[in-house]
Amino acid sequence: MNGTHKNEDKIKHTSVTLEEERSNSRFSLVDMDIFINGKNKVNLRERSLAVIRGRPEIFDTSSFYYKGRVSKIDHCLSVEKYLITLLRNKTIDAAEMSTILSILDTPSPFDLTRGAFIPTLIQQCNEEQKKAFLKPALEYKIIGCYAQTELGHGSNVRGLETTATYLEETDEIEIISPTLTSTKWWIGSLGISATHACVMAQLYVKGKHIGLFPIIVPIRSQINHELLPGVIAGDIGPKMGYNTVDNGFLSLNKVKVPRFNLLQRFISLNRNGVITRPKNIDNRATYSTMVYIRANIASGLGSQLAKGITIAVRYTSVRRQFGDQNKQETQVLDYPIVQYRVIPILAKTYAMLGMSHEFFAQYENTVQKINQGDFSMLKEMHAVSCGLKRWSSETAVYGVDTCRHVCGGHGFSMFSGLNEFFSNIYPNIIWEGDNYVLAKQISSYLVKSAFSIKNGQKIVSNDTTRMLAKFIDPENAVNESIRYSWHGMPARTVSASKEILLDVLGYRFVSMTNVLYEKIYGDKMSWEDASIFSQCVATAHSEYIVCLYFSRHLGKLAPESNLLEVLNSLFSVTALSFLLRDTAELYRFFEERASIDRNMIVGFESEYISLIRSVRLQAVPLVDALGVPDEKLNSSLGRYDGYVYEDYVKRAMDDPINSSGSGEVTRKKFYDEYIQPVLNGGKL
Numbered sequence: 001m002n003g004t005h006k007n008e009d010k011i012k013h014t015s016v017t018l019e020e021e022r023s024n025s026r027f028s029l030v031d032m033d034i035f036i037n038g039k040n041k042v043n044l045r046e047r048s049l050a051v052i053r054g055r056p057e058i059f060d061t062s063s064f065y066y067k068g069r070v071s072k073i074d075h076c077l078s079v080e081k082y083l084i085t086l087l088r089n090k091t092i093d094a095a096e097m098s099t100i101l102s103i104l105d106t107p108s109p110f111d112l113t114r115g116a117f118i119p120t121l122i123q124q125c126n127e128e129q130k131k132a133f134l135k136p137a138l139e140y141k142i143i144g145c146y147a148q149t150e151l152g153h154g155s156n157v158r159g160l161e162t163t164a165t166y167l168e169e170t171d172e173i174e175i176i177s178p179t180l181t182s183t184k185w186w187i188g189s190l191g192i193s194a195t196h197a198c199v200m201a202q203l204y205v206k207g208k209h210i211g212l213f214p215i216i217v218p219i220r221s222q223i224n225h226e227l228l229p230g231v232i233a234g235d236i237g238p239k240m241g242y243n244t245v246d247n248g249f250l251s252l253n254k255v256k257v258p259r260f261n262l263l264q265r266f267i268s269l270n271r272n273g274v275i276t277r278p279k280n281i282d283n284r285a286t287y288s289t290m291v292y293i294r295a296n297i298a299s300g301l302g303s304q305l306a307k308g309i310t311i312a313v314r315y316t317s318v319r320r321q322f323g324d325q326n327k328q329e330t331q332v333l334d335y336p337i338v339q340y341r342v343i344p345i346l347a348k349t350y351a352m353l354g355m356s357h358e359f360f361a362q363y364e365n366t367v368q369k370i371n372q373g374d375f376s377m378l379k380e381m382h383a384v385s386c387g388l389k390r391w392s393s394e395t396a397v398y399g400v401d402t403c404r405h406v407c408g409g410h411g412f413s414m415f416s417g418l419n420e421f422f423s424n425i426y427p428n429i430i431w432e433g434d435n436y437v438l439a440k441q442i443s444s445y446l447v448k449s450a451f452s453i454k455n456g457q458k459i460v461s462n463d464t465t466r467m468l469a470k471f472i473d474p475e476n477a478v479n480e481s482i483r484y485s486w487h488g489m490p491a492r493t494v495s496a497s498k499e500i501l502l503d504v505l506g507y508r509f510v511s512m513t514n515v516l517y518e519k520i521y522g523d524k525m526s527w528e529d530a531s532i533f534s535q536c537v538a539t540a541h542s543e544y545i546v547c548l549y550f551s552r553h554l555g556k557l558a559p560e561s562n563l564l565e566v567l568n569s570l571f572s573v574t575a576l577s578f579l580l581r582d583t584a585e586l587y588r589f590f591e592e593r594a595s596i597d598r599n600m601i602v603g604f605e606s607e608y609i610s611l612i613r614s615v616r617l618q619a620v621p622l623v624d625a626l627g628v629p630d631e632k633l634n635s636s637l638g639r640y641d642g643y644v645y646e647d648y649v650k651r652a653m654d655d656p657i658n659s660s661g662s663g664e665v666t667r668k669k670f671y672d673e674y675i676q677p678v679l680n681g682g683k684l
Helices: 002-010 014-022 029-037 040-052 069-088 094-105 111-124 125-138 283-320 336-371 380-404 407-411 419-429 434-455 463-474 492-496 498-522 533-556 563-578 583-589 598-618 620-626 645-652 663-681
Strands: 144-147 165-169 171-176 184-187 196-205 208-218 231-235 248-252 257-258
Touching: 002 434, 002 645, 014 283, 029 040, 029 196, 029 336, 029 620, 040 094, 040 663, 069 094, 111 144, 111 196, 125 463, 144 165, 144 407, 171 196, 171 208, 184 196, 196 248, 208 257, 248 620, 257 407, 283 336, 283 380, 283 419, 283 463, 283 620, 336 380, 336 533, 336 563, 336 598, 380 407, 380 419, 380 463, 380 533, 434 463, 463 498, 463 533, 492 563, 492 598, 498 533, 498 563, 498 583, 563 598, 583 598, 598 620
Parallel strands: 144 196, 165 196
Antiparallel strands: 165 171, 171 257, 184 248, 196 208, 231 248
């Protein structure tokens, strides 16, 4: 006992360690929070937290890890009901409701009515249809889902089998699921909740195939919620994660809806079966919902990665292992190999959040132009949204997985807050476009743009085409010392300059695009065969865009801001992590006049490690500044107050199998029915 007491005396409490880490801050946490998250989001978060903390009996999810799926869905629906009541009473608004749900960080059965159904109505309804469908959806008088993916088709949207045939004699559209594989599948909010589905179907008029269009189909009675005639629907069952969302299936057997239910902002179908389209409408306008959803995924995953890295940084800061046994053991985050795994994720979290500000500004500008009949930005926006959805989802999912790993054995516990969370964000890699398939769409845009530039064709000027033109336009007379700004520079100078790093990242994706261009137009390689090489091209382009957008956000700070020093370091860590991800790309794709030699790459590696080491001292203040509340973390390991092990033990003791009453009944049953017969020789 005496030895134990002596050992405890020299162990610094985890809360004290965390406070010491916070004292290292060289910047204003409040200012950083506002800058990286945005003042509006910070204000929304604080107002929303007041609502959550005012009614813990409704919102508390600390016992969620013990519940089964049905109990979890029950809890989520009760929260939805309460929030919608507040919304109707004007106690909260839609933005506050969305923020509350984001903080609770449990996917909800109504998520897809907000995330896909309503955005589709906003973008593709005419004014009459907005009154009929959008208004009641916003008031939750109907619950909708976006029924696109089928059992047999996901990424290949054009291959969807569901048909919608206009019946001129009755002025109706008949929707049919002609095969088993045409069954709509994975549709969020459909399994239990939805009254209406926005069904993507192949439209036929007078025997002619018109294309793929959205049609509003009532699927459940608004009186008793029973399935309507011709509708077969239900829940698809338990999944790896996301189990509080009722992903469902839908099969339609000659279900008829009025012609009016065909969303007609971008296409009109009159009583006589005549199709007309507004002037200056791009054929891809009907896919704008996908662009919106991808934009939301890319933007939202920053806050999700912030959750993972907050837990990892706080826990590795307070967890101690090895070192001099006569002194305090070493903080896990002080080990270089842990820093090497954690700090780049922290840097990319900031890059993702910073990038999101510019990304959504670009998206909103694109939508504004589309509303004015100008589709000039749509092609790049489509490519960028595909790329950033792809990059953000892989960075967040694999980043959170790394956060689990660095928490060691305790990362395996549900109380870490990282396991169910990891399962819930994992589908982002797959939904709204499989990441490997999306790469081909991005590369196709790059190669076609390169073709136009090389052949002197007129092309829309944007971030991508300007960088392509800078390095491949034969008419570009830019001085090579300006074009190849890194040439002859020491690695330290390049690593510290956002402008030069952007040039290197830009040249890398352009050079790779040029190689793919030669394969397609020179070697006549098919796009299917080029799909493997397309992966690295798409990744390189997205990494350039991430850093470009992040740098623009950093450019909003005053030169004297105390935020800039650490943010510039985070930018350099992010950019160097991209360049050092596969150094063979630097050797392979850089021409002699623009070469990056072995010495520069070795220099990059040295600067990368040095920057990681310097950021480590600011790691805890940086995750604090991300502003992720304990309610969202729902983690013993990542608690703000640092009382890690006390909370961990308490949660274990609260488990129904341990708690007084229910635990005693459960243990007695197990003993009487199974353990006692085994102990007594297996006799009944």
